[in-house]
Amino acid sequence: MDVHLRDLRYFAAIAEELSVTRAAERLFVSQPALSKQLRALERRLGCVLFDRVPGGVALTRQGAALLPVARELLTRWDAGYETVRAAAPAGTLVVGMQTAVGRGLQREALRRFRAAMPGWEVSLRLVGWDDPSAGLSDAGSDVAFLWLPAPPGLATRVLATERVHVVLPADHRLAGQDEIPFAALRDEPFVALPTAAGPLRDFWLALHARDTVPAIGSTASSPEEVFEAVAGGLGVVLVAEGNAELYQRPGLVHRPVPDLPSSELAIAWRDGDTRPWVAAFLDAMADHV
Known part of the structure; x- marks a missing residue:
């Protein structure tokens, strides 16, 4: 039975913070995603690693036994990784x-x-x-090249600021307009990023411009999945103007959404x-x- 180093890294962070929420912030992942990984690790090991207590979590006996082993493995891997890199010319x-x-x-x-x-x-x-x-x-x-907002713990430097466009099928009822105000899109199903994307998902769903929960037609983890979902009629998607040009597909069109903030x-x-x-x-x- 093998366990991924990422699972041990997640476990150690929760054990050190004694809070899934704080550990998620430290690891730049969403709380639901971290909780899911923890449950998967517990199933793989066949034991419970944490008890839920007011204000956070506490290590069980099995969790306390695993923690020094996990720390040693992570320390040795990190040192080995840097040694391998340093050994190259x-x-x-x-x-x-x-x-x-x-x-x-x-x-x-x-x-x-x-x-x-x-x-x-x-x-x-x-x-x-x-x-x-x-x-x-x-x-x-x-x-890394990132679209803002970035997770905490990262430093960033803006390289490009671009208008937001919407990508939709060429036969969509709004495709004939030169510009599409966001009000015309609010009731459309949207292709969304995974929940783990956190604030980035919220930005591309334009939650800041809504007073209701958006309709999600599909969730996609990569640009290819996003545009396949739009081409399949599962929803529309907001993208940066430059990406609308980079990812042009037959049967899809993009139009500016002038009343949304620029992307960075x-x-x-x-x-x-x-x-x-x-x-x-x-x-x-x-x-x-």
């Missing part, structure tokens, strides 16, 4: 992203980064919407991360932007 910078970036932002920045860090490689990592940190929360990414694309990194390769990439992005 150079290294690999992992750039997380949730959508294609485009907008002329990457090519020149990557050229400048390679000039500053000779021998280093760059790996682009596409991360699902269920991780709003795009891999920063579990150290799978060194930096940012480069993000873990707050306090001063590693030289991260700083070199941020400098390259700053020079390019």
